[in-house]
Ligand SMILES: NC(=O)C1=CN([C@@H]2O[C@H](COP(=O)(O)OP(=O)(O)OC[C@H]3O[C@@H](n4cnc5c(N)ncnc54)[C@H](OP(=O)(O)O)[C@@H]3O)[C@@H](O)[C@H]2O)C=CC1
């Protein structure tokens with residue numbers, strides 16, 4: 001059995017992870033970490049430190065918040081606990097620095113999005129990018145999301161920037177923003193405009209809109225339910241024991 005600790009177990013994603021791990025035959029939740037910990041079917045702790053002192057843990061799953069995740073990983077990785085991280089908002093540099101603190105043979109796996117659909121959306125965007133001078137990302141999330149733009153949007157913009165030909169459009173039009181309406185053309189991530197919508201009614205959706213002479217191509221993905229992330233999270237939990245170092249992106253674990 002893979003012994004799993006869930007940081008943020010009382011949250012929207014953490015509680016879905018608890019359900020998914022509990023339903024799986026080859027893993028179990030041995031503890032949960034959440035500062036406002038409610039009663040649970042497993043021991044609960046306020047900090048990762050306290051949890052790892054008390055329980056034997058193979059894998060820490062983290063769905064907390066941007067200002068918390070680095071501290072959790074800084075405790076778990078040097079102690080040799082493999083980490084599966086969904087919390088967004090950490091820079092690539094911060095992830096690399098944290099991975100460097102890991103005990104030998106320990107894996108830090110981070111996926112900005114655990115759905116297969118979003119991974120494919122990003123791969124399709126990679127394929128389209130060389131052929132379209134214009135590309136913009138519009139992401140739609142529930143209004144309790146703490147970070148913007150989403151981790152998925154940031155990764156998508158990075159992928160487009162890597163794949164597009166040099167001298168592609170640098171988002172013309174930003175200079176026409178009206179005084180007092182700055183941001184109308186979005187935030188530039190690696191030269192790609194990213195627009196963040198927050199509203200009741202959404203879980204997580206994203207559109208990547210490409211344009212060239214007389215045509216547009218729109219690639220869209222919708223998560224309607226948090227169960228959409230769970231096969232990817234379980235794959236991460238099952239995979240980290242065989243890996244070490246840093247792995248970024250679910251595509252690296254998908255067959
Ligand atoms: N990679 C992916 O596929 C996905 C990633 N995410 C990301 O996951 C993260 C969590 O999202 P979501 O579940 O919606 O957020 P929630 O706010 O619902 O859950 C976060 C939980 O973490 C708790 N928490 C706060 N501080 C700590 C701490 N120090 N240690 C442990 N737990 C803590 C919060 O408690 P309290 O509220 O009491 O402060 C809360 O219960 C976000 O960064 C989001 O972007 C979300 C969906 C998919």
Ligand SMILES: O=C(O)C1=N[C@H](C(=O)O)C[C@H](O)C1
Pocket residue numbers: 088112113114141142145146149150151152153203204205
């Ligand atoms: O906060 C969320 O809900 C989500 N966060 C991730 C992100 O920032 O990309 C993944 C998904 O979009 C849901």
